[in-house]
Amino acid sequence: MSEAHTKIYILDTNILLHEPFAFLNFQEHDVYIPMTVLEELDAIKDRKKDVSRDARIAIRALEEALQDAPPEDIVQGVSIAKYSADHSSTGNLAIFPDHLLNQELVTLPGPENDNHIINAALHLQKEKSPRQVVLVTKDINMRLKAKGAGLERVEDYKTDQLISDIKYLSTGYVEVEGEFWESVTNCDSQTSGRETVHTVAREVLPQTVFINQYVFDQNHHFAGKVVEHDSANVRLKDLGYERMMGRTAWGISPKNFHQAMALDSLLDTNIDLTLLTGPAGSGKTLLALAAALEMVVEKGIYEKIIVTRNTPEIAESIGFLPGTEEEKMAPWLGAINDALDFLHRHDECRDSSMRYIMEKANIQFKSVNFMRGRSIQKSVVILDECQNMTSQQLKTIITRAGEGTKLICCGNLAQIDSNYLSPLTSGLTYIVERFKDFEGSATVHIAGVMRSRLASFAENNL
Template sequence: MDKDRLVKSSKMYVLDTNVLLHDPLAFLCFQEHDVVIPMTVLEELDHIKDRKRDVSRDARVAIRALDEVLRDATPEQMLKGVLLPDDKRSSELPRGKLIIVNDHLFADSISGLPGNENDHRIINCAVYLQKQYSDAKVVLVTKDINMRLKAKGAGLHYVEDYRTDQLIDDVALLTSGYKKVPGDFWQQVGECETEQQGRDALHHVSRELVPDVFANEYLLDETGHFAARVVQYDDTHITLKDLGVERLMSRNAWGVKPKNIYQGMAMDALLDPDIELVLLTGPAGCGKTILALACALEMIIEKGVYDKLIVTRNTPEIAESIGFLPGTEEEKMAPWLAAITDSLEVLHKGDENPISSRNYIMEKANIQFKSVNFMRGRSIQNAVVLLDESQNLTASQLKTIITRCGAGTKLICSGNLAQIDSSYLTPLTSGLTYIVERFKHFEGSATINLNGVVRSRLASFAEENL
């Protein structure tokens, strides 16, 4: 490797395998700094790429992306470093290099760790480079918390998590989908132009009142009467759709009425065909599933806006298997989607025979239980897609589902970031967190956080004391 080049670059990032599995193009995200890929990482990618698991696809994408950069390089150039693509940045800015390091040739400089462990080899590679290039900042980047602890214990000065794809630093900063304006909103409005569009009143107010709004964000004030939704906005003005708290609270879908303003805002977004993506977040028991299901049935059966309801969710092992028991896809998915059948029974508990009513409605609304595995390669037209427990999916898996939604399809994603079952995800890296932040400026999406919903006394007590 070119020692002078590394010293000039001041930073050298050594990537662990799990970083490339998390984001196959991660090596392109370090701007003008050098990126080091140990040979052990390439070996691990090679072992993973042929497995029949979802992560194998990411391994293959990473390998192809690395080959695209290194395809025409000689062995000497690969070891010295190949310039990374400029990624459409200014040609005046310096570019880092992608360097493949044969870490098997490095002497073992760490005692106390098992010699054949791949993690040990990668840590040893970073420690070796730190000693050889003392004027450069050598950083090991890994998603493995335990590996970060071991690396620091082995004497590595700089160890970091991969955070390029994290749009927020704290889940508490996650967009709630609504803002509470202090005081009386209309007392703060100076000039206001109002127009009538059918039954809706649209108000054009100054952007200075709420400078950081986004598409379909709801506004409330402290009077308990004002409620509006942002329809459009530019640098100077915001167009608000006047809703009013009483109007939101009078919403009704399949016999379900909102218990408070948060559920009212959720039902407003769910019942609006112009909003193609609705994201519902909040704790267990706050009504995410039953609201989504009631609104879907209202739009399919009563209003005839959509043709069917497709319900899906992640299954164990990161949505990679739905089991090998006999039965159809829907029969295998039924246990994982019991929340839907339970909610249907609640919606029809007043009927003479709730079970018969549930089965009739499932046929009438053409409710289909599908696996995430089989979403790729199809297009879903004129349907409501309910994606339950979406906090356990990655951004890549959510992209697969979102891109399947064809014309006239409404996607509802619900999830609780406090109940992530996947060992590979955290509230900050969850696909639900990612799309909530990424889609907040999309005019066809709305986010509602139902944290304000009063749950049962038992659930609330357990949340606070267990």
């Protein structure tokens, strides 16, 4: 593609913090990094926060891409086609010296770094015309300021967004209208032991099919799970609606069929990764803990339970809390303690029962910041509130899972606390889409609020 048809993308600092290798994802287009961005990365890299790691990775990646280029080439642009990382980018990478801009050409005055970056984009828009110059930032207010200052193209970073709208996010199940068997003309059923698998035509199901996707009808006469599919046929394992509703784990039984699907995936040892999404009060954490206790204490399939979560304040607040790592984490994992307390609410001596079970199940509270480098074997790992994590943070946790480990990720995309994440850019959304056709994972969106009628009304009306 000729230079006239390629674009110039100017990256804000938050793009490189969100994804340190983002400059490699613009294909044949050129990428400019303003000097102000490098200064911000330099200020962030030494902070005692999790984001400092991403800043250091971004700095090292930029240095590796530009290390052999002379200064004059760095300003004009250096081809990154030969960069050692796997990518398809053929454009140029340049460092733009925005601090040298003539003050007479500055549109937005003031010492703010955002203004310096916007001024650099405006200067390039005028200098490089008719080429399109695009400022890429996750800062909504900065996008508004840039448009108000006269910048024609301002965008969010969407390379890691696998869906265009959260309504298209996989729920992990498909509901067939009417009765399932009325739409089936040909069926080949095979029974082995207690399991029955039906092979039906692909046209029977109304939408895209994935491995471990649940299928049920409105009349509650059929419930199954996809075990194999191709362009012509789908093989469904018959689970039985009543059987699924009758399953229990640690004294807990499902209150609706969505919880029954979640419980089935949690108790299935062939599924290494269970992703539970849904509103507050739908039972995600309670079901995860009940299933974990059932598989560790009652069945002895796993050896321990590791509970962890991410909150925006952990990295800077956990240090001053008293006690060991697990004691420091206790305030952040109140939901787990509440669920454990609920599971033993009928015991005569509830406190003693909880202490006994925590020791028997070897329940460990761990900070997500200390999970890197570990290899977790024969454990159930419950990752709560993971809607606040980026895709890279979740990758760090998922890759810790060793042999015989089951990972349970719970999250509510309507309760994102991070300033830099949205439902579309959350790591939970990313892994739901990435793992939706992986034979070792299952996703279930638990609809309905079971906590109380007050919580249900608040979820639907506030």
